Amino acid sequence: MAESTEQPLGGEPTTARQLSFYGQGGSLFGIHIVNILLAIITLGIYYFWGKVRVRNYMHSQTEFEGDRFAYHGTGKELFFGWLKAMVFLIVIGGLSFGIQLFGKSFTSQIIGTLILYVGILFLLFPVAIVGAWRFKLSRTSWRGIRFSFRGHTREFFRIYFPGMFLTLITLGFYSPYFEVRLRKFLVNQSYFGSAQFHFDGDGRDLFWGNFWAIVLAIPTLGIYPFWYAATRHRYFWSRTTFSTAQFRSTMLGGDLFVFQLVNGLLLIFTLGLAQPWVLVRSARFTFERILLEGDLDLDVIEQDARDASATGEGITDFLDTEFLDIDLGLL
Amino acid sequence: MDTLRQNRWDGRYFDGQSTTPHLVSITISKDGLVIAKADGTEYQWYFHQIRQSQGAYTGEQVRVEKGDEILIVDDSDFLRAIHDIAPNRSSFHNPRFSKHRTALTVLSAMAIIVIGLVLYFRGIPTLTDLVVVYLPVRWEERLGAQVVLLLAPEDRRIDDPNCQKAIEGIAHLLMETEQSSPYNLHIILKRDPVINAFAAPGGYIVIHDGLLRKTKSPEELAAVLAHEIQHILQRHSTRAILRELSMGMLFSALSGDAGGLHYALETVRTLGGLRFRRQDEAEADQKGMQMLQKAKIDPKCMVAFFETLEKEVGDIPRFLSYVSTHPRTEERIDRLKQITDQSDYESVVLLPDTDWSDIQEMCVRGPK
Numbered sequence: 001m002a003e004s005t006e007q008p009l010g011g012e013p014t015t016a017r018q019l020s021f022y023g024q025g026g027s028l029f030g031i032h033i034v035n036i037l038l039a040i041i042t043l044g045i046y047y048f049w050g051k052v053r054v055r056n057y058m059h060s061q062t063e064f065e066g067d068r069f070a071y072h073g074t075g076k077e078l079f080f081g082w083l084k085a086m087v088f089l090i091v092i093g094g095l096s097f098g099i100q101l102f103g104k105s106f107t108s109q110i111i112g113t114l115i116l117y118v119g120i121l122f123l124l125f126p127v128a129i130v131g132a133w134r135f136k137l138s139r140t141s142w143r144g145i146r147f148s149f150r151g152h153t154r155e156f157f158r159i160y161f162p163g164m165f166l167t168l169i170t171l172g173f174y175s176p177y178f179e180v181r182l183r184k185f186l187v188n189q190s191y192f193g194s195a196q197f198h199f200d201g202d203g204r205d206l207f208w209g210n211f212w213a214i215v216l217a218i219p220t221l222g223i224y225p226f227w228y229a230a231t232r233h234r235y236f237w238s239r240t241t242f243s244t245a246q247f248r249s250t251m252l253g254g255d256l257f258v259f260q261l262v263n264g265l266l267l268i269f270t271l272g273l274a275q276p277w278v279l280v281r282s283a284r285f286t287f288e289r290i291l292l293e294g295d296l297d298l299d300v301i302e303q304d305a306r307d308a309s310a311t312g313e314g315i316t317d318f319l320d321t322e323f324l325d326i327d328l329g330l331l
Numbered sequence: 332m333d334t335l336r337q338n339r340w341d342g343r344y345f346d347g348q349s350t351t352p353h354l355v356s357i358t359i360s361k362d363g364l365v366i367a368k369a370d371g372t373e374y375q376w377y378f379h380q381i382r383q384s385q386g387a388y389t390g391e392q393v394r395v396e397k398g399d400e401i402l403i404v405d406d407s408d409f410l411r412a413i414h415d416i417a418p419n420r421s422s423f424h425n426p427r428f429s430k431h432r433t434a435l436t437v438l439s440a441m442a443i444i445v446i447g448l449v450l451y452f453r454g455i456p457t458l459t460d461l462v463v464v465y466l467p468v469r470w471e472e473r474l475g476a477q478v479v480l481l482l483a484p485e486d487r488r489i490d491d492p493n494c495q496k497a498i499e500g501i502a503h504l505l506m507e508t509e510q511s512s513p514y515n516l517h518i519i520l521k522r523d524p525v526i527n528a529f530a531a532p533g534g535y536i537v538i539h540d541g542l543l544r545k546t547k548s549p550e551e552l553a554a555v556l557a558h559e560i561q562h563i564l565q566r567h568s569t570r571a572i573l574r575e576l577s578m579g580m581l582f583s584a585l586s587g588d589a590g591g592l593h594y595a596l597e598t599v600r601t602l603g604g605l606r607f608r609r610q611d612e613a614e615a616d617q618k619g620m621q622m623l624q625k626a627k628i629d630p631k632c633m634v635a636f637f638e639t640l641e642k643e644v645g646d647i648p649r650f651l652s653y654v655s656t657h658p659r660t661e662e663r664i665d666r667l668k669q670i671t672d673q674s675d676y677e678s679v680v681l682l683p684d685t686d687w688s689d690i691q692e693m694c695v696r697g698p699k
Contacts, residue, residue: 022390022391027388027432029436030432030433030435030436033436033439033440033443034435034436034439036439036443037439037442037443037446040443040446040447044580056384057388060384060385060388060391060394061388061391067392067403068385068391068392068394070384070385070394070396070401142350143345143350143352143401144345144346144347144350144396144399144400144401145345145347145349145350146399193349193350298350298351299349299350299351300349301349301350302348302349303347303348303349303399
């Protein structure tokens with residue numbers, strides 16, 4: 001995996017390139033413990049600075065072509081992002097609560113509840129998905145060149161609204177179409193310096209896989225969906241390119257199942273203390289199974305960063321919390 | 332100083348414009364770094380302009396940034412050399428401190444455990460005691476009304492004015508011992524065969540007719556009422572809500588980013604919450620009994636009623652006592668017996684002129 005460390009840095013064409021992860025659970029555990037202590041002492045404020053330390057560690061333990069990645073986010077940025085999200089939640093929550101309290105009738109209870117759910121699912125989530133992705137990319141660099149995301153949140157709404165709606169009313173059967181469209185939007189607008197990522201797919205290719213994953217989930221005690229998840233992983237990456245190079249995933253359903261089973265057991269038997277080791281295992285597991293093949297001339301890539309904290313985007317880079325991050329496995 | 336130490340380092344320089352590496356040699360001076368490219372170009376980086384963004388962990392490259400420009404040195408001795416030549420540059424990681432990292436982790440873990448235990452056993456009860464005083468009774472009343480509406484909906488209530496008068500008369504005797512109480516009692520009789528009664532914040536007490544049937548005397552009902560009144564006066568439900576909130580905050584701070592730990596702490600929180608609930612029950616038993624004595628009602632009736640309860644519904648198995656909201660009935664009886672044995676009391680007979688079974692009959696039947 002790391003055999004190319006001593007190679008000339010231009011990289012040879014036609015070899016498969018990979019990300020390597022060098023992080024260790026013990027080191028990450030130490031970071032977590034100190035973070036928790038400082039978070040308690042500062043009444044939680046340090047949480048955001050601690051998160052930056054974890055990300056710094058994860059990025060700087062990830063290597064590509066002999067050089068590590070770098071994270072540039074700051075605790076202050078994450079803190080203010082969280083504040084903005086809180087303001088939104090308080091406004092929406094207050095509105096919902098107010099209507100339920102003063103309306104008193106059954107309809108007003110329904111409307112109040114709807115406002116809360118619709119506000120979170122159809123306003124907060126899409127804004128946060130794009131915002132977190134934009135923020136994550138713009139704060140990541142390799143060899144001094146920044147990643148960036150150039151899509152517009154407005155466009156994202158046009159994909160998200162109907163997609164989310166159809167996925168909900170079809171009980172998830174529509175989701176491959178939605179996922180492919182989301183991924184197209186998010187990947188095709190992602191750049192490393194001046195070089196672009198590209199994804200092309202069709203939800204139809206995943207429809208039956210997803211169909212059986214839903215239908216067989218319960219009869220197979222939740223085991224079958226792992227095979228679909230692996231299939232989807234391979235499909236997504238086989239259709240993703242970076243500049244002139246092509247990605248490929250070698251993930252297999254059985255591997256993924258065993259991997260997740262071990263993760264689950266580790267967490268259960270250590271009451272969650274093994275979390276840092278699980279994170280490290282996950283990074284290794286994923287990076288080992290994603291290859292970048294074909295010609296790639298890194299020398300032609302130039303710095304071309306876009307500022308993500310641009311005020312014009314308003315509240316986009318807010319809410320950078322984990323549960324809203326959608327992980328495309330790119331970084 | 333360590334003047335013999337090598338002061339020429341090989342590194343790679345990236346100009347922040349492309350990914351093309353430039354091989355450079357670096358010299359450390361007291362004020363900064365001098366970076367020389369192979370073609371003879373030199374860069375001066377002063378320490379105050381640059382920051383180290385990597386190299387704090389063994390095996391990592393050392394990376395130094397100046398804006399978008401970066402410098403990478405594979406040898407971690409580079410950091411040691413910087414500290415030797417230009418001491419007190421705290422923005423650079425000192426590899427000599429790396430060996431203290433394990434000790435720091437262990438110390439932090441111990442500190443977290445200690446702080447957690449102190450907050451849990453001292454902090455949370457103290458905090459709830461402090462805050463509960465400032466919560467207005469009006470707020471509790473509104474909350475209680477909501478709870479009662481949910482748990483005893485209007486169509487399941489028995490509204491018999493005579494029956495209500497009898498029960499409220501007993502409650503009134505008890506409340507007279509607490510003249511300064513800010514609460515107005517609302518007693519609701521609910522049609523429900525389950526032997527139960529409960530209090531909601533702000534003065535609400537709900538009694539199931541199933542329980543009323545099992546009381547052998549007005550004194551036994553008085554015992555139940557005294558227990559529930561104490562829940563209200565001691566603001567147990569309100570405290571429980573505050574506890575839940577503060578435990579939630581404490582534990583989310585404790586688990587931080589370690590999502591897995593969250594589930595373990597959630598269990599601790601539930602069990603902890605139940606432990607507090609059992610303490611509340613014991614307090615309501617004890618203070619309820621004192622209330623009975625003050626109102627000159629025979630406190631033995633509380634023991635008698637618990638004995639009926641034990642016979643009717645059985646006790647909680649011993650192994651379940653840690654996951655229960657109430658103490659084991661046996662324990663409660665023992666504790667109450669101790670109190671009644673220790674104290675002298677005088678008592679009057681409640682409702683001497685009426686037959687208790689008549690009142691029960693009237694209440695259970697409901698209004699015609």
